[in-house]
Amino acid sequence: MEVAVLDINGKETGRKVKLSKDVFGIEPNNHAVYLDVKQYLANRRQGTHKSKERAEIAGSTRKIKKQKGTGTARAGSIKSPVFVGGGRIFGPRPKDYTQKLNKTLKRLARKSALSIKAKENSIVVLEDFNFDAPKTKDFINVLKALGLENKKSLFVLGDTNKNVYLSSRNLKASEVITSSELNTYKIINANNVVFLEGSLEGIESNLSK
Structure with missing residues (x-):
């Protein structure tokens, strides 16, 4: 396939x-x-959710009312879940x-x-490029030229490029990563994947291993 x-x-x-x-x-x-997308999303979960159970609530342990004669249900502790x-x-x-x-x-x-x-x-395959300074406007111009301004796009660089990365950081629909960060979820989640020439090899x- 030639592009x-x-x-x-x-x-x-x-x-x-x-x-x-x-x-x-x-x-x-x-x-x-x-399976790979499921693993990626699962591994992003912090799993720090916690609520206090009966034994962890701070409060008196005395019996709050007598067992019989009140006409209501018996109750032993104010820490009861009810x-x-x-x-x-x-x-x-x-x-x-x-x-x-x-890995396979x-x-x-x-x-x-x-x-x-x-x-x-x-x-899309794009020739390697760089910006003189981080400017979101310059990156938006690239998106417009490629017809990707209103689409989810993933740019894959061969090596870390600070100016290109910082220029894209404020744009919700676009993401810039290096080839070593490429994963299944990011590929599937994007409408278009833009590879810089230096990333393909x-x-x-x-x-291919």
């Missing part, structure tokens, strides 16, 4: 890059994509939501996600 290389003005440079069939042209495995301010029954407790997947499955999921984007013609070599 034309564009410049930051959205025009073809006259060069083309050939995307590896082993990475961008496989038969997508939807279940692998599902009273306002009492403990919570079966409340949430801290939990580790971390999941594990083997994660690699398959990423290749599947990239192949899905390739079939949808949602992959590293991605293809890592996913």
Whole structure:
């Protein structure tokens, strides 16, 4: 699969890059994509939720009324869950939501996600560029030139580029990452994936293993 290389003005440079069939042209495995996205979202959960149960509530332990003769239900402690301010029954407790997947499955999921984007013609290859200083306006101009101003876009750089990253940071619909940070969730979540030329070699070599 050949894709034309564009410049930051959205025009073809006259060069083309050939995307590896082993990475961008496989038969997508939807279940692998599902498992990898599920793991990514699960691993982002902090799991610090907690509510106080009966034994953890601060309060008197004396019996609040006599056992019989009141005409109401018996009650032993003000910390009972049936009273306002009492403990919570079966409340949430801290939990580790971390999941594990083997490397082969994660690699398959990423290749599947990239192949899905390739079939949808949602992959753009851009020549390497840089800004003289971090300016959101400059990055917006690149988005306009590529027709991605109102779409979710993911820019994949070969190496860390502070000026490009800071220029995009205020834009909710766009995200800039390096090739080493690429994952299945980010690929699927974006409408278009924009690869800078310098990122393709590293991605293809890592996913072709």
